[in-house]
Amino acid sequence: MKTVALVLAGGIGSRLYPASRSDRPKQFLPIGGDRSLLARTVDRAGFADETVVATRPRFADEIDEHAPDADVLVEPDGKDTGPALTYATHRIRETYRDTDEPLVIVALPSDHHVGDDATFRETMIAGARVAAETDRLVTFGVTPDRPETGYGYVEPGGAGDAAGVEFHEVATFHEKPDAETARAYVDAGYRWNSGMFAWTPERFLDAAADSSLAPLVDALAAGDPESGFDAVEPVSVDYAVFEGAERVAVVAADFAWDDLGSWDALDRVLAADDDGTVAIGEYAAVDAADNVIASDGKHVSLVGVSGLAVVAYDDHVLVVPKDEAQRVRELVSLLADRDAF
Numbered sequence: 348m349k350t351v352a353l354v355l356a357g358g359i360g361s362r363l364y365p366a367s368r369s370d371r372p373k374q375f376l377p378i379g380g381d382r383s384l385l386a387r388t389v390d391r392a393g394f395a396d397e398t399v400v401a402t403r404p405r406f407a408d409e410i411d412e413h414a415p416d417a418d419v420l421v422e423p424d425g426k427d428t429g430p431a432l433t434y435a436t437h438r439i440r441e442t443y444r445d446t447d448e449p450l451v452i453v454a455l456p457s458d459h460h461v462g463d464d465a466t467f468r469e470t471m472i473a474g475a476r477v478a479a480e481t482d483r484l485v486t487f488g489v490t491p492d493r494p495e496t497g498y499g500y501v502e503p504g505g506a507g508d509a510a511g512v513e514f515h516e517v518a519t520f521h522e523k524p525d526a527e528t529a530r531a532y533v534d535a536g537y538r539w540n541s542g543m544f545a546w547t548p549e550r551f552l553d554a555a556a557d558s559s560l561a562p563l564v565d566a567l568a569a570g571d572p573e574s575g576f577d578a579v580e581p582v583s584v585d586y587a588v589f590e591g592a593e594r595v596a597v598v599a600a601d602f603a604w605d606d607l608g609s610w611d612a613l614d615r616v617l618a619a620d621d622d623g624t625v626a627i628g629e630y631a632a633v634d635a636a637d638n639v640i641a642s643d644g645k646h647v648s649l650v651g652v653s654g655l656a657v658v659a660y661d662d663h664v665l666v667v668p669k670d671e672a673q674r675v676r677e678l679v680s681l682l683a684d685r686d687a688f
C-alpha cells in the first residue's frame with residue numbers, strides 16, 4: 348500500500364475572527380502551540396509515504412513557509428472541500444499512475460488540534476488499510492461529548508474487520524444538524540465525523556461522479572479542470588459526497604481531538620488558570636471567571652464578567668458570550684460585506 352497524505356489548507360476559518368482574517372486564515376496561525384496549525388499537521392502526516400498540501404489560488408504563495416518539504420497543489424478556484432478533494436484526488440491518481448501498490452489517499456484538515464500523535468498515526472494507517480482492502484470510503488469517527496452543531500454525524504451500522512482493523516459500516520451521514528437533532532444523535536450513539544478521510548482514488552472519484560460534482564469529474568477526465576470548476580457550485584465534500592454515498596466505513600478515532608472551530612474550543616485545549624480562564628497573552632482580572640482571552644500582545648483586563656470570549660488582534664476587538672461563539676460566522680458575513688474581514 349502506498350499512502351499519500353492530502354492536507355487541505357484552503358479554508359478561511361472565519362469563526363476564529365479576528366485572529367483569522369481573509370488574508371490570514373486559521374491554518375496559518377500558531378494556535379495552541381509555537382508553530383502554525385498547518386506546519387504541525389504536515390509533521391503529523393509523516394505516517395504517509397508522500398504529503399501533498401492542497402490550497403486555493405489566493406493562499407498558494409504562503410504554503411511553502413509552513414510546509415517547505417511538501418508538494419503543493421493549487422486548485423483553479425476556491426470552491427470548498429468538495430471540488431478541492433475531487434481535483435486533488437484526480438491529480439494524485441495521475442501522479443502515481445505507474446505505482447504497482449494500491450494507492451490510498453488520507454485527507455487531513457490543516458487546522459485541527461490532535462493531542463496524541465502516535466495514536467493518530469496508527470489510526471490513519473488502520474483507516475488506509477480499510478480503504479484499500481474493502482474499497483470503501485473511510486471516515487474517522489470521534490466519540491462525542493456534547494451536541495456540537497458544527498460537525499457532521501455518522502450513524503454506525505454493522506461491524507466489520509479488514510486486515511485486523513475493526514470498522515463499522517456507515518448507516519447514515521448527517522452534516523451539521525441543529526442543536527435538538529445533534530442531541531438525539533449523541534444519545535443514539537452516533538459519532539462525529541472528524542473531517543479526516545481515507546479512500547482509493549477510484550472509489551472517491553466514482554462517488555463524486557454520482558454527486559453534484561459529476562461535471563467536475565467529467566471535465567477532469569477530459570483534461571479541462573478550469574471549466575469543471577466553473578460548472579460546479581461551492582460545496583463541502585460532506586454535503587456533496589458523504590451524505591449520499593454508499594459503501595462508507597467508519598474507523599474509531601480514539602485520540603484527543605478538537606477542530607478548534609470557534610473561540611470556546613480554547614477551553615478544551617489550553618490549561619485553565621485558577622479562575623477557570625484560558626488565555627493567549629497577558630491579562631488581569633478582578634471578580635471575573637471562566638473567560639477565554641486571546642490577543643497578539645495587547646494586555647487585556649476584565650472586571651466582573653464571566654463566560655465571555657474577549658479577543659484582540661491587530662486593530663480589531665471581539666467580545667462574545669462563549670456559548671454563542673459559533674455565531675461569529677454571522678458577524679464575519681456582516682464584516683465581509685463592509686470589506687472589514
Ligand SMILES: Nc1nc2c(ncn2[C@@H]2O[C@H](COP(=O)(O)OP(=O)(O)O[C@H]3O[C@H](CO)[C@@H](O)[C@H](O)[C@@H]3O)[C@@H](O)[C@H]2O)c(=O)[nH]1
Nearest residue numbers: 355357358401402426427431456457498499540541542606
Ligand atoms: N484546498 C482547500 N481546502 C479547503 C477549502 N475549504 C476548506 N478547506 C480546508 O478543509 C478543511 C475543512 O474545512 P472546514 O470548512 O473547516 O470544515 P468544517 O466546517 O469544520 O466541517 C468539516 O470538518 C468537521 C470536523 O472539523 C466535520 O465534523 C464536518 O463533517 C466536515 O467534514 C480545513 O482544513 C480547511 O482549511 C478549499 O476551498 N480548498
